[in-house]
Amino acid sequence: MGRESIxxxxxxxxxxxxxxxxxxxxxxxAELYEAVYGEPWxxxxxxxxxxxxxxxxxxxxxxxxxxxxxxxxxGYYLASAGSELKDYVERLKAQxxxxxxxxxxxxxxxxxxxLGQLRLNLEGKDDAA
Numbered sequence: 001m002g003r004e005s006i007x008x009x010x011x012x013x014x015x016x017x018x019x020x021x022x023x024x025x026x027x028x029x030a031e032l033y034e035a036v037y038g039e040p041w042x043x044x045x046x047x048x049x050x051x052x053x054x055x056x057x058x059x060x061x062x063x064x065x066x067x068x069x070x071x072x073x074x075g076y077y078l079a080s081a082g083s084e085l086k087d088y089v090e091r092l093k094a095q096x097x098x099x100x101x102x103x104x105x106x107x108x109x110x111x112x113x114x115l116g117q118l119r120l121n122l123e124g125k126d127d128a129a
Contacts, residue, residue: 006057012036013054017065017078026068026075 004012016035020027033041033051041047055076059065064079066088079085097111104114 006054009036009050010054010058013051014058014063017076020075020077022080023066023068023077023084026077028075032076 013032013036016027016032019025027035029044029048029051030041033048036051036054055065055067064085066077066079066084068075068077079088100114100118101111104111107114109117
């Protein structure tokens with residue numbers, strides 16, 4: 001494929017994912033990459049970085065793209081029901097809290113103290129905006 005614009009690639013990604021609604025219809029990273037870019041990837045990490053970036057851009061726009069963990073087969077899908085989205089969001093929150101707990105331990109502060117600091121930082125940014 002040629003050098004499509006980001007918006008063309010986002011549209012193609014969304015088109016492909018529209019055929020993969022529901023967790024049971026998740027599409028694997030390799031298949032999704034080939035469907036969007038029209039060529040196979042050769043390096044799983046480097047070549048699929050652009051695809052992961054497109055997924056992130058669509059999620060930031062509110063598209064309900066969920067993912068299945070690698071241990072469960074891996075892949076992406078559009079949420080078909082509120083429960084699928086809820087489960088995915090709960091998994092994201094748990095991952096975030098684990099990372100924040102690790103950051104707190106590294107900084108030698110309690111998790112509530114770190115969360116308070118983060119809240120103050122966010123409130124300060126809101127005031128500046």
